[in-house]
Amino acid sequence: MSEKVTRNRTHLLGGFLGGLTSAVALQPLDLLKTRIQQQKTNTLWSVFKSFDSPSQLWRGTLPSALRTSIGSALYLTSLNVMRTTLVKQKSWNHQSQLVTNKSSLLPHLSVYENLLTGAFARGVVGFITMPITVIKVRYESTLYNYKSINDSIKDIYKTDHIKGFFRGLLPTIIRDAPYAGIYVLLYEKAKEITPSLVPLKLLNDRNNGHFSSTTSTLINSSSAILAASLATTITAPFDTIKTRMQLQPNLFPSFLKAGMIIIQKENLRQLFSGLSMRLSRKAMSAGIAWGIYEELIKIT
Template identity: 25%
Template structure:
């Protein structure tokens, strides 16, 4: 008899990629309409005038948009709240308008998500295997998901960092491939290859701690509940653990997010409205944090707590639940294929399910 969770049935990197892609797709499909409505409401506020930027984020990727230039934000309709916006957008522009901006989201989010989740799984498994071989146990200490999560996020953010400027340009206006190539050439001409990694440090300061805390909390939450493996691997249980982990990580790292948002908007305004010819960089994170604290106190660093939780928690929950479900599907697929192979060779085996 062989258990269904036997290491030989562990899913391959390609299967991990498929699981991550399905998670990113489903998360985008669910979260994009919420952000489209939020942006429409933001765009009609008096504070958002010309030469101002705002963030479009569906839980997977952030897109920096200039108010008044993005074609899918018309101003002729006035919205009186969230539900009114949903109703009027659907009625006047059709249901598909709620998924405006989905294509660039998927083009940019899928590679980053795949790198992130596959790197985490590979690192966690290798560290756990090494630890178990050394100690002779089958446990997983909490420092393993902490290190694996932080390292995986650092890898993903660094690899996709060169497309940050191009992404901003894509979100500000429609660009042809030749125009994108020209924009990339401008960055290389004025700032060299270092310009492709502009803002990487501040992004890492926000995303790496979030990732480490998220995965540590996720694995810990799963251990706290005394449930059989079959229930711990269910979609709903992973959804719950993902939302808890996302909420805690979002709260702890909120000051980093507030400061990073200020810096990203400041830098984005210069990038978009100076056509890439930037003579002055955005303020560093330390100066921005001091300015926020001086003007608004400690509360200023935790501005937008509830909106961030309501955005991050469901996005994290949907993504991890779908990813884990995909892993279980491929693990069962691998075990079934192994059983069929052994039976074709005349060996009768029994694969028992995990309790």
């Protein structure tokens, strides 16, 4: 088996395990965000009171885990392929440029290259995983009384055929592509700055010049949380519009119309509904997923 195939499998595995772990652990936050966004009158407290047992907080875990694990695996692998290819094209002696800093083995690129590769990779993967996303959102909401994932698939196809599985595609791409681009840009910058904020006693280099596993995980996870928090806040309105279009396609048939209805009939602040839940989930998800991913590609 070639080194290239082995390396890609490592990135696939790292992305899959990181995505799966974060999806299962943080599903309650994703569920709460969907319930809050589905209509103006929903508040965090009212949503909490609607649950009969704590286990209901994990409703929709299967489609969420599938979407996040598969999506993370494809995204991180394709992102690494693009970034590594760019580095190779920029210099024959690319091996010396493959490491960004002492906490990471990922390729070193410019600000614009990080922005564009992150956005492009996430946009493509967002399109591929769109059907799972629609199923997940429908299954999490209270607007559809689905008994199983199979019921949701049948109902979506019966109502809207194939196009039903791609409802909210535009706001999803507009949300995910900029989010990923901004995230990768901020993440790489944060990894350069964070070591200066870490106590000197934790900066224990290994013989190969890299930080210890504990220090690397601390730096990478902290950088991921910071980057995800900022990127999530910036792209929050697109997430609200996407959720409304997927849950109530007749009321919110298009991206522009959905945005105008929310602003005119509700208020501008409503575009940021569920932000606290999404912010918490995305920040912790990034910290978990990227922390696992960065360390796994070092040891395999």
